[in-house]
Amino acid sequence: MTAPQPHVRGARVEVVGLSAAYGRTQVLDSVRFTVEPGGWLAVIGPNGSGKSTLLRSVLGLQRSEGQVRIDGVPTTGMPRRDRARLLAYAPQLPVLPEGISTREYVTLGRTPHRPLLAAPRRHDREVVADVLRRLDLEPLADRLVVTLSGGEQQRAVLARALAQRPRVLFLDEPTAALDLGHAQQVLDLLDRLRRQDGLTVVSTLHDLTLAGQYADRLTLLAAGRVAAEGTPAEVLTPASLAEHYGARAQVVTGPDGLAVLPVRSGGAKTDRVTRA
Amino acid sequence: MSTATQRTRPGRTTAEPGAVRPRRSTLVVTTAAGLALVVAVLAGIWVGAVPLAPGRVVLTLADRALGPFGVDVPGRLEGTQAAVLLQLRLPRVVLAVLVGAALAVSGAAYQGVFRNPLADPYLLGAAAGAGLGATLTIAHSPVQTLGPVGIVPLAAFAGALFGVFCALALGSVAGGAHSPTLLLAGIAVAAFLAAAQNLVQQQNTDDLRQIYGWMIGQLGSSQWSDVVLVLPYLGVACAVLLCCGRALDVLAVGDDEAGSLGVHPGRLRLLVILAASLATASAVAVSGLIGFVGLVVPHIVRRLAGGSYTRVLPLSLLVGGAFLVLADLIARVILAPAELPIGVVTAFVGAPFFALLIWAGARRR
Numbered sequence: 060m061t062a063p064q065p066h067v068r069g070a071r072v073e074v075v076g077l078s079a080a081y082g083r084t085q086v087l088d089s090v091r092f093t094v095e096p097g098g099w100l101a102v103i104g105p106n107g108s109g110k111s112t113l114l115r116s117v118l119g120l121q122r123s124e125g126q127v128r129i130d131g132v133p134t135t136g137m138p139r140r141d142r143a144r145l146l147a148y149a150p151q152l153p154v155l156p157e158g159i160s161t162r163e164y165v166t167l168g169r170t171p172h173r174p175l176l177a178a179p180r181r182h183d184r185e186v187v188a189d190v191l192r193r194l195d196l197e198p199l200a201d202r203l204v205v206t207l208s209g210g211e212q213q214r215a216v217l218a219r220a221l222a223q224r225p226r227v228l229f230l231d232e233p234t235a236a237l238d239l240g241h242a243q244q245v246l247d248l249l250d251r252l253r254r255q256d257g258l259t260v261v262s263t264l265h266d267l268t269l270a271g272q273y274a275d276r277l278t279l280l281a282a283g284r285v286a287a288e289g290t291p292a293e294v295l296t297p298a299s300l301a302e303h304y305g306a307r308a309q310v311v312t313g314p315d316g317l318a319v320l321p322v323r324s325g326g327a328k329t330d331r332v333t334r335a
Numbered sequence: 336m337s338t339a340t341q342r343t344r345p346g347r348t349t350a351e352p353g354a355v356r357p358r359r360s361t362l363v364v365t366t367a368a369g370l371a372l373v374v375a376v377l378a379g380i381w382v383g384a385v386p387l388a389p390g391r392v393v394l395t396l397a398d399r400a401l402g403p404f405g406v407d408v409p410g411r412l413e414g415t416q417a418a419v420l421l422q423l424r425l426p427r428v429v430l431a432v433l434v435g436a437a438l439a440v441s442g443a444a445y446q447g448v449f450r451n452p453l454a455d456p457y458l459l460g461a462a463a464g465a466g467l468g469a470t471l472t473i474a475h476s477p478v479q480t481l482g483p484v485g486i487v488p489l490a491a492f493a494g495a496l497f498g499v500f501c502a503l504a505l506g507s508v509a510g511g512a513h514s515p516t517l518l519l520a521g522i523a524v525a526a527f528l529a530a531a532q533n534l535v536q537q538q539n540t541d542d543l544r545q546i547y548g549w550m551i552g553q554l555g556s557s558q559w560s561d562v563v564l565v566l567p568y569l570g571v572a573c574a575v576l577l578c579c580g581r582a583l584d585v586l587a588v589g590d591d592e593a594g595s596l597g598v599h600p601g602r603l604r605l606l607v608i609l610a611a612s613l614a615t616a617s618a619v620a621v622s623g624l625i626g627f628v629g630l631v632v633p634h635i636v637r638r639l640a641g642g643s644y645t646r647v648l649p650l651s652l653l654v655g656g657a658f659l660v661l662a663d664l665i666a667r668v669i670l671a672p673a674e675l676p677i678g679v680v681t682a683f684v685g686a687p688f689f690a691l692l693i694w695a696g697a698r699r700r
Contacts, residue, residue, distance in 0.1 A: 177581075
């Protein structure tokens with residue numbers, strides 16, 4: 060590793076009493092959670108439970124009430140640039156600009172570290188080169204970023220976020236557009252990066268099995284409130300899945316942690332099979 | 336952007352999607368654009384109804400440039416020819432460069448802030464406002480000049496800024512600097528002001544010809560006073576826009592992501608819109624509504640040099656200037672001694688050229 064910067068340490072994230080509303084619709088209601096430095100928290104919950112809004116609120120991209128503290132320092136009143144040096148964000152549907160190479164796209168991650176008018180300095184280029192190398196994006200560096208495949212684009216977005224040299228990485232559904240193999244690749248990569256850098260990761264994940272396998276803590280949001288939180292085994296129970304997702308599922312323990320298995324309704328089919 | 340992006344690749348574009356895009360060196364493209372501008376300017380000075388010997392034109396310009404230092408260059412143009420050069424052709428070419436550059440760079444900036452390839456400098460009501468201002472003064476103003484300055488350019492300038500301010504005000508009432516809202520506000524304001532302009536125009540059919548002539552755009556009556564009038568505004572506006580290249584690149588990833596990168600998208604958008612509108616208003620004031628330059632030139636530039644606004648903005652400035660000088664040249668020459676309105680030429684030349692670019696781009700994919 061020839062990382063040009065000293066080891067980046069993840070920060071502790073504390074969120075207390077976070078509420079947000081779209082017009083009169085309350086989307087988040089007094090949400091609280093804590094992530095230890097270097098931890099990985101996955102925010103799970105059914106569609107519309109406020110997962111994306113939670114991430115955007117914590118990042119200050121969304122009007123909200125409550126307090127967010129990074130290593131004990133409240134982010135309210137913190138200049139945007141300072142916040143951007145601590146927290147990086149990869150949205151669920153990243154906008155990839157036309158006519159921009161992957162390297163230029165990743166270089167955008169250096170924005171909070173230099174004056175907006177200034178050209179990237181040598182140090183910025185070194186950071187970008189390092190990130191490109193670590194994410195195996197070097198062969199794609201001069202390709203237009205819009206021409207990359209889905210998995211490659213997700214890596215490019217991750218690279219841009221990492222080029223920010225943040226202390227906490229916020230990822231909104233990093234695997235949403237990916238098939239299982241590519242989803243696992245991205246999550247493995249993320250896990251490796253966060254262990255190497257000691258990064259704190261907060262992600263939303265709709266795939267409960269993947270959430271249970273990769274994150275060390277889960278927060279289950281339901282209708283804008285924290286319905287459950289704890290280790291995957293504590294949160295992912297058939298009872299809570301039935302209650303909050305309206306899902307029928309079994310939770311089985313495999314060698315790599317939990318797996319959530321959907322169960323088909325009525326038992327009619329099983330009956331017929333057993334009878335035959 | 337950096338040396339990292341300045342890599343040249345030999346050969347033509349490969350056909351398969353997602354293939355490595357050959358990026359011409361920024362330096363090469365910029366030099367070519369600069370040369371094109373110089374050639375266009377020289378052609379614009381030499382060619383015309385009164386033939387001027389190229390060599391003597393250069394000598395006359397040298398004489399003018401060195402005159403203050405007491406140097407007397409022999410062999411310069413005299414009498415009518417000198418007057419044609421210095422009082423007719425030169426101010427016209429210079430104004431064409433300024434107007435073309437301003438419209439093109441504003442168009443690129445508008446396309447950037449709205450993340451919309453169809454945006455042009457007239458999007459937020461600048462054209463409709465200027466049109467209303469010019470029409471009102473042509474039809475109703477008792478005086479034609481205010482001091483040394485024509486009343487129509489002043490009214491057009493004020494009208495253009497008024498249109499943009501209305502759009503910004505409506506947009507901010509309706510939902511902040513969120514770009515789709517602002518876009519719709521601009522369309523509403525433009526439609527309203529254009530309707531008002533039509534109304535005034537219909538009530539003053541005697542002035543129809545003059546109004547129509549203004550609306551379609553012209554550079555025929557260019558004078559040095561026009562250049563002096565708009566140069567300060569254009570200078571400031573273009574300087575601000577050229578500084579915003581990196582910021583527009585950040586804005587291209589969307590408001591949320593730009594925000595997470597430490598940028599204030601709303602403030603940035605406002606700054607760029609104000610600067611681009613100032614440039615547009617200045618251009619419109621002296622040349623009327625010349626269409627197509629602001630829409631097409633940034634796209635031409637993107638095809639040549641990629642999508643980063645650090646390249647698109649300065650290159651639009653150069654290419655826009657060259658484009659309008661050439662369009663004006665064609666307008667003067669093609670039906671000589673009569674002149675075509677330049678707005679007709681920009682669309683007449685620009686549209687097929689643009690179609691060709693789109694076709695070439697589609698084939699490439």
